[in-house]
Amino acid sequence: xxxxxxxxxxxxxxxxxxxxxxxxxxxxxxxxxxxxxxxxxxxxxxxxxxxxxxxxxxxxxxxxxxxxxxxxxxxxxxxxxxxxxxxxxxxxxxxxxxxxxxxxxxxxxxxxxxxxxxxxxxxxxxxxxxxxxxxxxxxxxxxxxxxxxxxxxxxxxxxxxxxxxxxxxxxxxxxxxxxxxxxxxxxxxxxxxxxxxxxxxxxxxxxxxxxxxxxxxxxxxxxxxxxxxxxxxxxxxxxxxxxxxxxxxxxxxxxxxxxxxxxxxxxxxxxxxxxxxxxxxxxxxxxxxxxxxxxxxxxxxxxxxxxxxxxxxxxxxxxxxxxxxxxxxxxxxxxxxxxxxxxxxxxxxxxxxxxxxxxxxxxxxx
Ligand SMILES: [Mg+2]
Numbered sequence: 001x002x003x004x005x006x007x008x009x010x011x012x013x014x015x016x017x018x019x020x021x022x023x024x025x026x027x028x029x030x031x032x033x034x035x036x037x038x039x040x041x042x043x044x045x046x047x048x049x050x051x052x053x054x055x056x057x058x059x060x061x062x063x064x065x066x067x068x069x070x071x072x073x074x075x076x077x078x079x080x081x082x083x084x085x086x087x088x089x090x091x092x093x094x095x096x097x098x099x100x101x102x103x104x105x106x107x108x109x110x111x112x113x114x115x116x117x118x119x120x121x122x123x124x125x126x127x128x129x130x131x132x133x134x135x136x137x138x139x140x141x142x143x144x145x146x147x148x149x150x151x152x153x154x155x156x157x158x159x160x161x162x163x164x165x166x167x168x169x170x171x172x173x174x175x176x177x178x179x180x181x182x183x184x185x186x187x188x189x190x191x192x193x194x195x196x197x198x199x200x201x202x203x204x205x206x207x208x209x210x211x212x213x214x215x216x217x218x219x220x221x222x223x224x225x226x227x228x229x230x231x232x233x234x235x236x237x238x239x240x241x242x243x244x245x246x247x248x249x250x251x252x253x254x255x256x257x258x259x260x261x262x263x264x265x266x267x268x269x270x271x272x273x274x275x276x277x278x279x280x281x282x283x284x285x286x287x288x289x290x291x292x293x294x295x296x297x298x299x300x301x302x303x304x305x306x307x308x309x310x311x312x313x314x315x316x317x318x319x320x321x322x323x324x325x326x327x328x329x330x331x332x333x334x335x336x337x338x339x340x341x342x343x344x345x346x347x348x349x350x351x352x353x354x355x356x357x358x359x360x361x362x363x364x365x366x
Contacts, residue, residue: 001079001115005039006072006104007361008065013051013296013325020324021140023166023196028053031294032061034068034100035329035358038080038107044114046080047353048107049302049329050099050266051295051321058244059099059266059293065363067100072365080108081115083272090269098245098269105270106302106349113348120302120349121342124275124309132307133159134340135190135289135317137324140164143178154185157338160289160317161186162217166193169205176205180212188316192217195241202229211235217262218242227257238262238289249277253284260316261288271302278306282314291319297330301349304342329354 011033019029033051052059074093078086086108090101113120121127136158138149146163153161163179165172176191183189193202195218202219206229217238220226230237240262243249252258261281268274274290281288290307292299300320307318318340322328331352335341344350 001044001081001111002041002077003038003075003080004041005364005366006068006075007037007039008068008363009035009037009358010061010065010362011035011327011329011358013294013327015325022164022192023140023194025167026055028055033295034061034064034103035298035353036068036103036107038104038111040080040111042115044111046107046110046114047298047349047351048103048105048110049295049298050103051293051299052099052266053294057099057266057293063097064100064103067094067097068103068363070094071100071104072363075104076365081112083108083112087269087272098273099266102266102268102270105272106265106298109271109302110348117347119342119345119347120271120305121309124271124305127308127342128310129308129312129315130341132312132315132340133317134335134338135160135162135291135319137161138163138179140167140175143174146175147178147181150179150182150189151185154182159187159338160190161188162190162192164192164194166196166219169197169201169208172205173208176209176214180214183213189214190217190238191215192238192240193219195219195221199225199228203232206233206235215260223248223252223255223257227255230257236260240264243267243277246273246277249280253280253286258286261286263288263290265292265299265302265306271306274306278310282311285314287314287316289316289319292321294321294325296322296325297328297334297343297351298349298353300328300334301330301343301351304340305349307340308342327357329357
């Protein structure tokens with residue numbers, strides 16, 4: 001089987017409810033996405049996606065298009081089922097730019113699954129859970145509004161709720177206090193500062209709150225600063241932004257830097273590298289949440305296959321960004337509630353793309 005054509009489609013997502021706020025004064029109202037279609041000489045096609053917000057990730061929409069202009073021609077003639085060879089070709093063509101490689105990786109897994117007649121989760125070792133718990137976020141707002149959001153999510157059945165803080169530690173004390181009222185209805189309240197505190201600010205917040213029952217996520221930017229906080233607190237810690245490469249995950253584990261890991265497909269280059277990281281975290285007894293920064297039904301499906309193939313004991317939650325945006329660019333409904341599942345039992349990703357919504361390709365390599 002050979003790749004004969006790679007087509008790229010530029011689409012846009014609109015964030016529901018007027019936007020998404022998190023630390024550092026960041027607010028997302030819309031973001032661009034690159035959807036890839038890879039065609040083979042045997043008539044099987046696969047779909048991949050990379051969606052970015054440059055305010056959040058080291059990733060740029062125009063950077064993905066540029067990286068694909070170097071990578072795309074090199075992939076023509078390669079066998080998409082040979083995922084490690086595909087990654088070698090991409091790494092020879094372009095250093096880094098894992099977010100762009102993610103779209104290629106997902107499309108090749110889609111083809112490999114369709115060729116084998118199996119869902120991707122089966123290729124990843126098997127479906128360990130058909131349904132899995134989802135995480136949902138309460139975005140940064142006034143304390144009583146955030147507490148009301150937490151209560152609504154708890155009533156909808158969410159067991160893990162993540163709240164966004166990280167602008168001003170004194171104001172954040174009130175946010176966390178308000179949301180802690182709802183914590184007894186949850187398994188986990190995760191307090192995410194999205195890397196915006198200095199260590200002294202994170203410690204001031206935690207000292208003001210005392211030894212309360214929540215999980216702290218990525219208070220500071222660097223691993224060193226997060227370790228500095230972690231050594232002086234009792235709460236478990238999630239790392240997210242710091243886990244941006246296989247090397248970074250191993251180093252963070254070696255330094256005992258995290259109890260749980262937030263893993264995002266686009267940081268690592270797709271399903272192949274993320275499944276390696278996921279399996280290591282499982283072996284280390286560090287439960288994972290499988291998430292992507294942004295995107296629609298294609299990247300949510302890829303995340304769902306990783307979540308479904310993770311042992312239930314070691315999957316903290318799944319998290320689909322389809323819960324926060326208007327569009328999916330796939331046909332059929334995506335689960336928005338507390339329970340996640342694969343989109344279908346069909347082979348590959350198990351999705352059908354909404355071709356009409358995509359429009360014309362912005363590039364074709366063949
Ligand atoms: Mg986070």
